[in-house]
Amino acid sequence: MEFTRRYLPMEWEERWRREKERRKRVIEEGGEGIEQDNRELRRIMAYNDSRMGLTSGRENKEGSEVRMSGASQDRTGEHMSDEAFGDEGHNIHTCCSKSYPKEVFAALKEFRDSSLLTDLTLTLENGNSFHVHSLILAAVSGFILERLKEKSGEQNAEQYDSNEDVGVDRWSVHLGTRVDHVGLRAVVEFAYTGVVLSLNKDIMAQIKAAAQVLVVPRLVELCSKKERTKEGDSAKKEERTISIPEQMKITLQSIEQLWADRVGCDVTLNVDGTFFHVHRVILAASSDYFRGMFTCGMKESRQTCVELPFLLAPEFEALLGCSYSGIVRLGWESVFEITCTALQLQFQPALSICLNFMQQQIQADSCLDVASFAEAYGMSDLLEEANDFVLRNFREVSATAKFQDLPAEKLLDFICCDGLYVPSELAVFRAVISWIEADPEERLPQAGLLMTGVRFPLMTFREFREVRAINLRMECFGDKEVELYGSALKEFGFSLPKSQDYCRVRRPKDVVVLVGGDQLNPDMGRRIPSRELWFANSLRSGTGLVKEIEWRRLGEIPDKPKFRHGVAVMEGMLYVVGGCYFYAKDDMMKSAYRYDPVKDSWKRLADMHELRSNFSVVVLEERLYAIGGDKEINANIDSVETYNPDTDSWSFVQPLDQALSGYAVAVLNEGIFISGGFNCKYVCLVSMFLYHPERGTTYLADMTNDRAQHCMEALQGHLYVAGGVCNLRKFYTDQQACEVYDPVADAWTAFASLPVPHVGAASVVLEEKFYVLGGYCQDDYSESGLVHRFNPSTQRWENMGKLSGAVTDIRACLLRLPQHLRQ
Template identity: 25%
Template sequence: MDTTASRVTRHYACLGNLLDEDRTAEMSTCDLVLTSQGKEFKVHKNVLMMFSDYFRNMFTIEMKEKYEKVIEIKEMPYQRLGNLIEFIYSGSITLTKENMFDVLQDALYAQIKSLESTCFEFISENISADNCLKAIIFARQCNNNKILNEAYEAIFNNMNKLQNNEGFLELDIKDLTTIVTWKKQHVAEDSFKAIVQWVNHNQSQRKNLFGSLFCQLQLTSVTHDALTRISEESLVKENLQCSNKLVKAFAQLKYPQCQHKFLLMGGYDSETDCVAFDVITKTSKYLPKLNFPRCAATTVKVGSRVYIVGGADNQGEGHPYQSCELLDLNDLENGWKPMSNMLEPRKWCRSGTCREKIYVTGGYDHQCLSSCEEFDIQNSKWMSISNMRQARYVHATVVLNDMVYCIGGVNNTTFHFSSCECYDVRSGKWNVIAPRNEARSGLASVVLDGKIYAIGGRDDGKRISTVETYIPEANKWLFVESLHLARSCPSACVLAGKIFVIGGWHGSSRLNSVEIFDPTTEDWSFSFKTKKPVYAATVAAI
């Protein structure tokens, strides 16, 4: 049905076309010529005034241009002036990532509100690492908080890429402070590097700002390796306020006073469960479930992210996984996210983290594996590293002083063994270390106060309760106080300077008891019981 509204719309379109055609007609009624760089454009003053506040002001107040027949627009190259005139007459313009800021600049110059809005919408959808610094300039000029916040987000997410960019180095202190602390749990080392680059760009005027910027950083999620690198920066060393903050961060990392929870993931009869336990209140809370059922997997925590790697379904009897997933504890709403697959499927493998990388050792895939892999967190990429000297699975892996230690386990020919070896992440080589006093597989292991603890396990078909500690300086294993209950394949972690050992297999049943080791008294004690028995689960202190 041909409505009045549609007829009016067609009429307006026809009028616009006629006016546009009149600009090139032989007997044109145009009453003004705009020029730029020697190019001329015939236009109608009334049309310009209808769309542009700039031209309306020019032709309605006493300016000399009001009476001129030819006006030069020096601020705009002729191609852009032609595009602007085309928009005024037709309502259309081609916007691209390459020209969007130029078109916005021209719209602001000509004071064309409709085109400004179109540009802002397009820019908002296309902000990236390549243009976010430029976006800040226009957002501030136009007082557009939406574009400004989106630019901040893009800069924050691309800090490593942009920190040497001239535009980044010329940011003012207000913008920089907002960017480096953009998220509550920001990537503090990346933010730190950006601050150092910014201060060093003009150190004579900015050095006094470093302390206040540094104190904005949240160092609670930074690894020991990262803190060490930060401590080596001269700007930190020369600032007492920064040095004190760093000392507190190291202390918090060693004995986190607020860290009183552990996260149990997967395991027998709980393959997709992810449960947080509070050891003070002795309560539990279910977090988002894993995407895949996992038994005999391995876990590390880096910053606010928990990574779970490998494992198998069907109570650990299924085919091993290559897949891995991660949970950001600051973004629980989005649950577990898939990450890059390992190079090989593995179950009963073990892992540790060092220098912003994850190391996964051994495991089982139709046979016992000696192969190992390294995951570069920054680049989300897996790489092979040197094979262990001894293939092993159901072993233990911990990291201490840039060394990845592999302890005990089972191989293809020996049921249980006591051999141990360590991988130097700097040289890329494996070296044999002293064997344990007692052969064991299915053990748990943690690092506490510079010592490695090998806890429980299985030897010659029986579960064992003994515990040994390794002193790297002496290359020696010593027995310490035994567990109250023998356990194989328990889970273990360190909270507030104490060792927590959870569940395991007692010989005829799975356990739900939790034992705690206090190194000051060298005694084990029972803490609490989990609602369900725990076996072949993986754990992370959170």
């Protein structure tokens, strides 16, 4: 992906110019008399460094060693975490790319195949030789590591940091007779790919011998495990083998440690007076800029010290750390500058991490900055995401200080957009008034134009009274006046509120899809369970609080009707599993189907091992998990099975510690959380536990209220629980109380109760809001075809309209559909 550098708006350029000048003064003045924000920046960096406790290849002007974070941190976690620094509470997020080890080693292998930047020649007794990168071999081989350390020590003793033209310093190692061509090729292959594809019994001895001579313990262990498996030792077959991605991650960590120890560093970069000792090949593998510098014959490819006077050290240091780890520590104080530098130097992995951070961590007080940045640099996808965030959270955004600095034409674009979400049109009017009042002398002339974006016909009479109460007859310049109330009254009184020009019609990128379900009828023989799929194409906001959902039919399941089934989305595909097709003893299913929305086609998959209904399916690490449920009427089970899409097969994993059905499940922070449900005696539970496919069940704090047949969704780092039934003596009754779980505190807190019962309802999180769809009322056994949405920012439920089709024991999910289905 290539980006064209564009100029930022004047206020951005000016702010960043001042920041560069301040940071330059910090270096020149030794840190005396600087502003608080620069002190905070250094404190953040110092905190990171103290946590790592490692020395990297970075020096200040005087040549004294400076510490830098990132060398030995445990990389097993792939999450984005928050770390607060200082009294001001600035948040730094540790952001990583799971795919980075694979990407960087693919580039390194390409360099080796093309003999680019290779510095080590490994020769054999028969004259065969391999040209490799000493750094990569040293990361897996103790033998090469010791020789590289010796060579690095010699270079440091010679003060090898001049600008003389020397190019890549090549050296060689003769391996003697104990290593042959086959074995050495396998070692090199393992170093660059994390695997040996030709690891078979015919050449096992040669590979193992080479691995022992070169001291490659991980490859020796691979050979040993392979030998034990061949011997047929069934006990040893259960041994866990390190996966290829894990092997590459371990090798990358070793390379990062070599950088921290300044082993094999072959170039010094002078960035605004700060010297970084690095490896050419790693920079070239992660940055197109440095790849061109070091591989295309530029003069810098022959220098041992390269000056980069156009950069700032803090931003470059963050990118350099990412080159060795795939990790960047980001906050809103630094992300824009780091992204600019990543663009300038074409650090694609770091650039992707920065852009993902902006999208995932975008907030009301940062979205307008993100939009301005994206527009300035021509990043259309990021701009669309930022603008859409403003539309989805307009009321919160309009309350920020940055909203007051919006240009009038940009504000008009937002309020004229159909996709603008507001609780009522009064919020739009208030936002415009607040924007005008921020600078009335300059902005009053634009008030009339901006008011055309307010859809007055969507207001109620009570709301319109506030419009009249605000003095819209304001003096602008001398005897000139702006008359707005008259035109607003005319529009309010004579326009058609049902007109498409006035209603807000929002079309989310992902749609809510409803699958199957049932419709209640006292006469069991007249019940008709559903095979249909429906999707919410748009959300329509009418007069006042009136909401409506536009439902469209998507198709039918190529199976019997389903209710109390499992539904999940993985890799853009919809999976529909198990369930019931009626209420008799033998009406439960174990079938599984997959729907491809792009091809609009279904595929029959392998059946589950168990019959299951009244259960759920979740996705974790590209696997489906079908958990518990009813195996037959009044008989639930504890088994859990997982589906592997690569092999189209189901296999059992660790069971639950008790039989369970009618529970709710959600995935948060790569953990499967399960709340409530029916136990083997069909008593509603208060339990909450974390389930792991290998370790089983870990119980957490109990809910305040018992419940089953309820909903639970992950939202903003918490788990929201709503609806269902609860125990009342010997009877079930509706559970309308709602509560939210904080996984950090392991504690529950109540939030607004549901307006009506929702038993056996479906649920999703769409655009950071919790939807509960359909269900029934246990007390009078009546259907509830309503859709309610909870907004965490307002802490209120709102009625979004009604369902189309089946309303109870349904399942819902979010799916990205082709545009031709949405037209």
